[in-house]
Amino acid sequence: MSAIHKHGSEEQKTEWLPQMAAGEAIGCFGLTEPTAGSDPGAMTTYARRDGSGATADWVITGTKRWIGLANVAKVAVIWAMTDDGVRGFVVPTATPGYTATPIEPKLSMRASIQCEIELDEVRVPASAALDVIGLKGPFSCLNEARYGIIWGSMGAARDAFEDALAYSKERLQFGRPLAGYQLTQAKLVDMALEINKGFLLALQLGRLKDAGTLVHHQISVGKLNNCREAIEIAREARSILGGNGITLDYSPLRHANNLESVRTYEGTDEVHTLILGQKLTGEAAFR
Numbered sequence: 302m303s304a305i306h307k308h309g310s311e312e313q314k315t316e317w318l319p320q321m322a323a324g325e326a327i328g329c330f331g332l333t334e335p336t337a338g339s340d341p342g343a344m345t346t347y348a349r350r351d352g353s354g355a356t357a358d359w360v361i362t363g364t365k366r367w368i369g370l371a372n373v374a375k376v377a378v379i380w381a382m383t384d385d386g387v388r389g390f391v392v393p394t395a396t397p398g399y400t401a402t403p404i405e406p407k408l409s410m411r412a413s414i415q416c417e418i419e420l421d422e423v424r425v426p427a428s429a430a431l432d433v434i435g436l437k438g439p440f441s442c443l444n445e446a447r448y449g450i451i452w453g454s455m456g457a458a459r460d461a462f463e464d465a466l467a468y469s470k471e472r473l474q475f476g477r478p479l480a481g482y483q484l485t486q487a488k489l490v491d492m493a494l495e496i497n498k499g500f501l502l503a504l505q506l507g508r509l510k511d512a513g514t515l516v517h518h519q520i521s522v523g524k525l526n527n528c529r530e531a532i533e534i535a536r537e538a539r540s541i542l543g544g545n546g547i548t549l550d551y552s553p554l555r556h557a558n559n560l561e562s563v564r565t566y567e568g569t570d571e572v573h574t575l576i577l578g579q580k581l582t583g584e585a586a587f588r
């Protein structure tokens with residue numbers, strides 16, 4: 302939705318946004334490729350114009366990978382290289398040449414679907430193109446998702462912490478609740494400190510977003526920090542649950558496994574570290 306909302310024509314917005322907002326049409330966002338993940342500028346999916354002039358159709362060919370909900374989506378935003386640079390296209394998934402195949406089995410994000418999309422000469426009209434050229438198109442959408450993750454990762458961390466806290470009060474070993482041991486308290490306190498810091502960071506970034514002054518490296522601070530801390534918190538919470546922590550009766554290990562995906566998508570730890578390294582030093586360690 303954010304790609305169409307930010308870069309779509311009035312016609313595209315009217316056609317897609319109301320039904321997507323109502324949950325009647327699911328969308329998907331196709332940027333990553335089998336050989337272009339952290340480096341989407343290396344994408345090989347290509348859109349050529351069939352004919353000349355502004356009304357010529359676009360014909361898209363290539364492969365996308367890890368695309369959430371692509372096999373149940375009614376519409377896909379597909380990012381493809383063109384002679385002018387990267388462009389986005391609003392592609393109804395019923396268009397001939399579009400095939401989405403779920404990637405299975407997975408050990409993380411098992412409740413959602415990620416797909417490989419084959420685009421075999423997918424023909425769309427000139428009006429399917431979004432009104433943006435270059436990687437700033439997809440990146441502007443990633444910034445929205447990354448901001449959401451800053452909050453969501455801390456939500457998972459808080460749930461893991463609450464499970465561990467409750468368990469530690471009930472579980473007796475050596476005749477006392479685990480919560481009564483200083484080692485357990487140190488774990489819980491460290492977790493609570495990072496959760497509170499993570500939420501305060503998210504709150505401050507939200508305030509900057511509301512004020513319209515949030516910039517992309519600040520989002521990297523939040524995404525990098527909160528995902529990294531949330532995984533540590535979920536793992537530490539699991540340790541308090543002992544053997545019971547590896548069952549599905551408790552949430553921490555499920556959160557930790559899912560957070561492995563969250564740590565990877567929307568820019569890996571390393572990518573956000575490089576963005577911040579560039580901000581600090583003025584030197585880009587990547588292209």
Ligand SMILES: Cc1cc2nc3c(=O)[nH]c(=O)nc-3n(C[C@H](O)[C@H](O)[C@H](O)COP(=O)(O)OP(=O)(O)OC[C@H]3O[C@@H](n4cnc5c(N)ncnc54)[C@H](O)[C@@H]3O)c2cc1C
Pocket residue numbers: 330331332333335337338339340366367368369410415562565566567568569570571572586587
């Ligand atoms: C559950 C899930 C859902 C996803 N949903 C979508 C989606 O809906 N749409 C979409 O377009 N994509 C989606 N993705 C793809 C996701 O954005 C990519 O997985 C991510 O960008 C990383 O790309 P990659 O997996 O190809 O890893 P790679 O880019 O191959 O990276 C592998 C490792 O190398 C590191 N690395 C890469 N470059 C450097 C460097 N310069 N220096 C140091 N280390 C480096 C990375 O940080 C990582 O640790 C999803 C992924 C997952 C797991």
